Amino acid sequence: MTVFYCAKCGAQLTRDLQELQEVPDARVADADRDHETRLAPSTVPLGSYAIDLKPWGAPFVRPSAHAPELDGSDNRALLMPPELDGAVSTGPRNSVIVHPKDVPSLRLARVTGTHRGCCGPLGTGGRNMACACGARVATLAADCLGPHELHLDPIRVYAYNTEPKA
Numbered sequence: 001m002t003v004f005y006c007a008k009c010g011a012q013l014t015r016d017l018q019e020l021q022e023v024p025d026a027r028v029a030d031a032d033r034d035h036e037t038r039l040a041p042s043t044v045p046l047g048s049y050a051i052d053l054k055p056w057g058a059p060f061v062r063p064s065a066h067a068p069e070l071d072g073s074d075n076r077a078l079l080m081p082p083e084l085d086g087a088v089s090t091g092p093r094n095s096v097i098v099h100p101k102d103v104p105s106l107r108l109a110r111v112t113g114t115h116r117g118c119c120g121p122l123g124t125g126g127r128n129m130a131c132a133c134g135a136r137v138a139t140l141a142a143d144c145l146g147p148h149e150l151h152l153d154p155i156r157v158y159a160y161n162t163e164p165k166a
Helices: none
Strands: 002-006 048-052 095-098 136-141 149-152 157-161
Touching: none
Parallel strands: none
Antiparallel strands: 002 157, 048 095, 095 149, 136 149
16 A cells, blocks of 8 residues: 655655555446546545556657657557647656545646636646645646546655555
């Protein structure tokens, strides 16, 4: 079991979470969405976390002949604002994906402009969730048309394994 903490102030952000062996698929059928909010269920179940080894979130770049290794097919799908259409993530690797309800102390920072969908943040504008100390430590993607997940920034949080060593 693992607990995650804010790297700036040391505040505990999560309860004990169990690591998943792989990152769950972010695609959701329309029938699985909440009928009132239209939100998809969280990618990661309550009480769990997964490490996303691939780049995720901001910043984004457009693939070019100069950077053929950039291929959007491996990135977790985010609903992109028009100015980022076709862009791929070069954001942090090893972000920690958790259920948003497993981090109740985080507060949504102001999300405006094209990085906000009709029902919530797209997750394309960078870290949008703040610890009580004010440090932006995570990115929430929670618009009705995209995935519903919370990515803890691997630089701005740290993990502590709570299981006793054998």
